[in-house]
Amino acid sequence: MKISIVGGGYVGLISSICFAELGHCINLIEIDVEKASAINSAKPPIYEKGLEELLSKHARRDLTATTDYSGISESDVTFICVGTPPNHDGSADLSMIESASRSIGSALKDCDRYHVVTVKSTVPPGTTQNLVMPAVLKESCRSQCEIGFVMNPEFLREGLAIQDFMNPDRIVIGSTDGREGDIVQSLYCGLEAPVVRTGIAAAEMIKYASNAMLATKISFANEVGNICKRLGVDVYEVMRGVGMDHRISPHFLNAGAGFGGSCFPKDVSGLLSLAKSLGEDPILLKSVLEVNEHQPLRMVELLQRRIGDLKDKRIAVLGLAFKNDTDDARESRSLPVIESLLMKGASVFAYDPKANESMRKILPGVLYCRNASEALMSADACLIMTEWPEFGQLDEEFDLMRSKVIIEGRRILSCRDAEGICW
Numbered sequence: 001m002k003i004s005i006v007g008g009g010y011v012g013l014i015s016s017i018c019f020a021e022l023g024h025c026i027n028l029i030e031i032d033v034e035k036a037s038a039i040n041s042a043k044p045p046i047y048e049k050g051l052e053e054l055l056s057k058h059a060r061r062d063l064t065a066t067t068d069y070s071g072i073s074e075s076d077v078t079f080i081c082v083g084t085p086p087n088h089d090g091s092a093d094l095s096m097i098e099s100a101s102r103s104i105g106s107a108l109k110d111c112d113r114y115h116v117v118t119v120k121s122t123v124p125p126g127t128t129q130n131l132v133m134p135a136v137l138k139e140s141c142r143s144q145c146e147i148g149f150v151m152n153p154e155f156l157r158e159g160l161a162i163q164d165f166m167n168p169d170r171i172v173i174g175s176t177d178g179r180e181g182d183i184v185q186s187l188y189c190g191l192e193a194p195v196v197r198t199g200i201a202a203a204e205m206i207k208y209a210s211n212a213m214l215a216t217k218i219s220f221a222n223e224v225g226n227i228c229k230r231l232g233v234d235v236y237e238v239m240r241g242v243g244m245d246h247r248i249s250p251h252f253l254n255a256g257a258g259f260g261g262s263c264f265p266k267d268v269s270g271l272l273s274l275a276k277s278l279g280e281d282p283i284l285l286k287s288v289l290e291v292n293e294h295q296p297l298r299m300v301e302l303l304q305r306r307i308g309d310l311k312d313k314r315i316a317v318l319g320l321a322f323k324n325d326t327d328d329a330r331e332s333r334s335l336p337v338i339e340s341l342l343m344k345g346a347s348v349f350a351y352d353p354k355a356n357e358s359m360r361k362i363l364p365g366v367l368y369c370r371n372a373s374e375a376l377m378s379a380d381a382c383l384i385m386t387e388w389p390e391f392g393q394l395d396e397e398f399d400l401m402r403s404k405v406i407i408e409g410r411r412i413l414s415c416r417d418a419e420g421i422c423w
């Protein structure tokens with residue numbers, strides 16, 4: 001079918017490329033001219049495993065990026081994949097959702113065929129019904145029997161987004177009527193996955209609750225880890241035993257410096273803010289975020305216990321993105337760690353295989369190294385923040401350090417000189 005996708009970021013670009021792989025024709029609308037032309041010349045503006053190969057296969061054939069909305073009236077379905085970043089109070093900023101909805105509506109004004117508008121962005125329950133639908137219908141001057149509305153959340157992990165799109169645990173389709181839901185479900189033909197057909201608000205909540213549950217597992221593992229650390233017990237041994245219960249599963253129980261990224265912090269805050277606006281007191285969700293706020297600073301506390309005053313010390317920080325296999329530094333746990341080190345007068349030598357440039361934009365006052373050895377040279381201590389496999393290979397490089405104090409925020413090193421934040 002002909003699909004329009006609004007927003008060429010992590011979700012929109014990956015969805016475009018995967019729908020093209022499933023045989024559909026994609027009209028990707030990206031307002032950033034440079035991004036749109038990079039996509040058309042098969043140069044991915046973001047790093048994702050497998051994206052470059054698929055982009056060169058589909059760009060300018062069955063996937064075209066453009067900056068204008070006119071192609072929408074020629075398509076059958078339009079996906080909204082724009083960002084919903086957090087406002088200062090933690091609530092979701094829906095301004096891009098609203099402007100995309102208006103633009104889609106005006107593009108559908110002269111369209112004489114049935115069209116389905118689908119929200120894929122993560123939005124607070126009620127957004128599709130109360131914001132997207134009125135905006136599209138008003139701008140298009142059309143009725144609800146001519147335009148269908150669906151909510152179809154994504155469950156893509158950065159770095160594994162293509163794999164996650166093509167191998168979903170489930171496909172969630174929220175709609176009020178069978179017709180529009182059937183149309184969106186048919187787009188996924190070729191993927192083997194259970195389909196959850198439900199209401200629109202329930203679909204919005206499934207996404208929020210899934211991310212909040214995953215974040216809760218991580219904060220739980222970190223809290224148990226902090227207790228284990230005082231007992232001299234290895235929390236990874238504990239969670240290995242805990243995770244064998246089929247009701248718990250071993251996934252997302254890796255203790256460390258906390259969760260980052262553009263989703264978990266934003267979505268837990270969004271759900272928390274929604275709860276408050278409805279008169280609920282989200283006690284558990286508040287504590288999930290509180291544990292996560294404190295966790296990275298435990299790296300600095302542990303470091304101070306090991307080497308004392310950090311003033312004029314040289315600290316290597318390996319891992320800058322919010323996790324390995326991505327260049328995305330949004331909400332990275334390395335941010336509060338580096339800011340705290342700089343505040344205490346340390347000089348920071350940072351390295352990440354992919355995220356040096358992303359972090360440089362956020363924290364210019366840090367020395368970014370080309371490799372781990374350069375960062376470790378004469379360092380008084382080293383903090384490992386993400387699970388890049390190349391960090392796991394490090395061993396003799398640590399001999400370059402002035403003093404071999406190594407603290408892990410993620411369990412990755414094979415050499416046993418390291419101490420863990422929770423192990």
Ligand code: UDX
Pocket residue numbers: 154155156157158159211214218251252253254255256257258259260261262263264322323
């Ligand atoms: C997450 C969800 O997994 C995905 O389903 C959703 O669509 C978007 O948000 P993402 O944020 O890209 O994906 O990465 P993910 O792999 O989930 O990791 C999120 C954060 O949790 C990272 O900072 C990671 O280091 C951390 N994490 C993950 C842990 O600290 N412990 C774990 O056991 C797993």
